[in-house]
Amino acid sequence: MSDTILQLTDVKTHFPITQGFLLKRHIGTVKAVDGVNLTVRRGEVLGLVGESGCGKSTLARTILQLVPTTGGTVVLNGRNLADSSARELLAARRDLQMVFQDPYASLNPRMTVFATLAEPLFVHGVCPPAEVPARVAELMRVVGLAPRFMQKYPHEFSGGQRQRIAIARALALEPKVIVADEPVSALDVSIQAQILNLLAQLTKQMNLTLIFIAHDLSVVKHISDRIAVMYLGKIVELGLAADVIDRPRHPYTRALVSAIPTPNPDIERNRQRIVLAGDPPSPINPPSGCAFHPRCAYARAECRNAVPPLVADSPDREVACVRLSEIS
Amino acid sequence: MPLLSVHDLRTHFHTRNGIYRAVDGVSFSIERGETLGIVGESGSGKSVTCYSIMGLIPQPPGRIVSGTAMFDGVDLLHCSPAEARAIRGKRVAMIFQDPMTSLNPYLRISEQLIEPLLIHEKISRRDALSRALAMLDAVGINDAAKRIHYYPHEFSGGMRQRVMIAMALITKPEVLIADEPTTALDVTVQAQILELIKKMQRELGMAVVFITHDLGVVSGLCDRVQVMYAGRIVETADTRTLFHAPRHPYTRALQRSIPALQSKGVELYTIPGLPPDVSKTIPGCAFAPRCEFASARCTGGVPELTALSPTHSHACLRVQAGEI
Numbered sequence: 001m002s003d004t005i006l007q008l009t010d011v012k013t014h015f016p017i018t019q020g021f022l023l024k025r026h027i028g029t030v031k032a033v034d035g036v037n038l039t040v041r042r043g044e045v046l047g048l049v050g051e052s053g054c055g056k057s058t059l060a061r062t063i064l065q066l067v068p069t070t071g072g073t074v075v076l077n078g079r080n081l082a083d084s085s086a087r088e089l090l091a092a093r094r095d096l097q098m099v100f101q102d103p104y105a106s107l108n109p110r111m112t113v114f115a116t117l118a119e120p121l122f123v124h125g126v127c128p129p130a131e132v133p134a135r136v137a138e139l140m141r142v143v144g145l146a147p148r149f150m151q152k153y154p155h156e157f158s159g160g161q162r163q164r165i166a167i168a169r170a171l172a173l174e175p176k177v178i179v180a181d182e183p184v185s186a187l188d189v190s191i192q193a194q195i196l197n198l199l200a201q202l203t204k205q206m207n208l209t210l211i212f213i214a215h216d217l218s219v220v221k222h223i224s225d226r227i228a229v230m231y232l233g234k235i236v237e238l239g240l241a242a243d244v245i246d247r248p249r250h251p252y253t254r255a256l257v258s259a260i261p262t263p264n265p266d267i268e269r270n271r272q273r274i275v276l277a278g279d280p281p282s283p284i285n286p287p288s289g290c291a292f293h294p295r296c297a298y299a300r301a302e303c304r305n306a307v308p309p310l311v312a313d314s315p316d317r318e319v320a321c322v323r324l325s326e327i328s
Numbered sequence: 329m330p331l332l333s334v335h336d337l338r339t340h341f342h343t344r345n346g347i348y349r350a351v352d353g354v355s356f357s358i359e360r361g362e363t364l365g366i367v368g369e370s371g372s373g374k375s376v377t378c379y380s381i382m383g384l385i386p387q388p389p390g391r392i393v394s395g396t397a398m399f400d401g402v403d404l405l406h407c408s409p410a411e412a413r414a415i416r417g418k419r420v421a422m423i424f425q426d427p428m429t430s431l432n433p434y435l436r437i438s439e440q441l442i443e444p445l446l447i448h449e450k451i452s453r454r455d456a457l458s459r460a461l462a463m464l465d466a467v468g469i470n471d472a473a474k475r476i477h478y479y480p481h482e483f484s485g486g487m488r489q490r491v492m493i494a495m496a497l498i499t500k501p502e503v504l505i506a507d508e509p510t511t512a513l514d515v516t517v518q519a520q521i522l523e524l525i526k527k528m529q530r531e532l533g534m535a536v537v538f539i540t541h542d543l544g545v546v547s548g549l550c551d552r553v554q555v556m557y558a559g560r561i562v563e564t565a566d567t568r569t570l571f572h573a574p575r576h577p578y579t580r581a582l583q584r585s586i587p588a589l590q591s592k593g594v595e596l597y598t599i600p601g602l603p604p605d606v607s608k609t610i611p612g613c614a615f616a617p618r619c620e621f622a623s624a625r626c627t628g629g630v631p632e633l634t635a636l637s638p639t640h641s642h643a644c645l646r647v648q649a650g651e652i
Contacts, residue, residue, distance in 0.1 A: 051514040051515070051516060051517075052514055158602055160602075188369040188370055188541065188603075189369065189541065189543075189582060189585055189586055190369065190581070190582065190585050190598065190599040192585075193585035193586070193587075193596035193597065193598045193599075194598045196587065196596055197595050197596055197598060200593075200595070201595075215514065215515065217515070218544075218586070218587045218588035219587050221587070221592060222587035222590070222592055222593065222596075223587075223593075241592070242592050255516060256515060256516060258519075259515040259516045259518065259519035260515055260544065260588075261518075261519075261522070261542065261544030261545045261547065261548050262544055262547065262548075262588060263543040263544045263546075263547050263571060263583070263586060263588055263589055264547055264571060264589075265547040265548070265567045265568050265571050266568070268544075268547045268548035269548065273519055273523070275516075275519050275520055275523055276516045276519075276520070279484045279486055279487070279517065280514075280516075
């Protein structure tokens with residue numbers, strides 16, 4: 001279980017901000033992902049949480065090389081994707097697929113379910129053309145859709161069903177790793193439960209590695225083996241899922257966990273909530289040192305000076321906070 | 329006497345594809361200082377209920393077929409436009425879901441904040457501005473004296489929601505209707521906004537109607553909760569009872585399908601099927617086709633909301649008969 005399938009080393013994704021139409025002057029940089037080190041083990045579900053703008057979606061896109069990397073390496077099965085050619089990337093994407101957040105926007109409205117699911121099969125030539133219809137029917141059954149709907153268009157399906165089509169499309173090439181960017185955020189609770197069950201069941205059956213991005217901590221805790229918490233382009237805490245949520249160590253994770261409302265009035269009435277002041281800072285001009293220090297209750301002068309590295313606190317836990325030993 | 333009492337509200341939308349019964353017989357009331365939660369999935373009619381009370385339903389295609397909404401002796405659904413204008417935005421105010429689109433991008437925050445004051449009170453611009461400034465301070469916007477002259481795009485999502493709250497509360501309303509005010513926000517910002525609504529409610533003693541789909545938000549904020557499904561209320565109870573002893577199968581199913589209440593990794597309960605199409609007449613209980621306890625009787629007649637105790641009522645025939 002513990003062998004590495006995906007290794008990110010000091011990954012940076014920066015976007016330039018330019019001004020002017022013809023003479024594009026460079027006026028700044030958005031450091032969306034700024035030095036992420038992450039090891040994903042074969043067959044695990046890794047949850048990635050953080051507030052909007054913390055770079056979790058950009059990290060997902062960087063893993064798939066949908067945006068160019070500024071620095072660092074993304075190694076999938078021993079091959080660095082960050083400096084691969086387009087041809088090599090095409091081959092690598094057989095093993096690496098993505099499910100997007102909005103099932104209303106991520107499916108082509110003018111393609112039938114059959115066309116949507118058959119396209120990756122044709123592009124990669126994974127099976128003889130004669131077998132494609134049978135393979136598409138099989139895929140639809142796997143995600144719980146009746147194959148007789150094959151010739152329908154996305155608008156004829158509900159949100160949950162569309163997300164099933166998107167998952168089937170990601171599964172078409174039998175990838176090893178799936179990156180799911182907020183796959184249940186756009187869905188209602190009862191439908192969300194169906195999709196979560198499906199993802200959990202598929203990862204077990206097909207021995208998939210799943211990188212599951214969400215902002216809803218209770219959903220992430222439910223499905224993940226490990227959780228990585230991101231803040232302003234960096235991972236601040238990483239550990240076993242239940243452990244991170246039940247015993248958060250980093251001050252930011254503590255605040256994040258305490259902000260989730262629990263559906264239990266007795267707990268909810270009596271809890272002391274850590275309410276963070278202000279909004280997350282801008283990734284264009286991040287605070288010096290630890291990016292969390294302006295909102296942190298434990299911040300000291302030393303927090304302002306150097307960026308704290310992500311260090312192992314116990315065998316299964318890494319935390320990026322210099323004052324960790326003093327505050328816990 | 330309750331502050332606001334809605335009786336048998338039915339709002340239908342007449343479209344080319346048929347009549348959508350978005351709200352179909354909703355009755356509830358709210359007392360001064362109370363917080364009422366309305367929970368339901370998308371399309372259950374929770375927003376349309378509140379839009380109807382506020383007179384924000386476009387007519388046509390919408391039509392308020394029946395019902396009354398009594399607020400201080402005035403029926404908000406049938407009063408003259410002048411009477412409605414005197415109450416709406418002054419004594420009954422509303423916050424909307426999306427702070428990104430509900431402010432006018434062309435006007436400075438100051439203009440938008442003082443507008444309700446200029447309309448509803450005899451007040452000079454200068455006094456209105458100083459009240460607006462005090463309100464911005466109260467909702468926790470730092471450096472309010474400078475920021476009041478900003479445009480909406482210069483604020484973040486959480487700040488804009490604070491501005492929306494300030495705008496709704498500036499006339500010191502007696503009822504605040506909040507339509508998913510935190511859905512578009514991050515959890516840490518959501519926690520700030522919920523604390524703010526609680527604080528302002530304590531200070532002004534207003535009643536709050538809080539619409540949400542998040543059971544977690546409801547549990548910490550509301551005194552009473554009502555659950556809606558396909559345009560009707562299926563269960564209403566005080567918050568503790570609803571979470572600890574839900575009776576209606578839909579409420580139970582909802583609770584079993586959220587990960588936060590289940591132990592990690594177990595398979596979540598899923599409600600089979602899809603929410604019903606409200607453009608068709610549903611014989612009997614709207615939840616019956618998806619309900620694991622449904623029997624032949626459930627499709628016979630529409631179950632009425634029946635009181636189990638003074639604070640707890642539900643609309644399930646089989647629970648009422650003591651069968652489940």
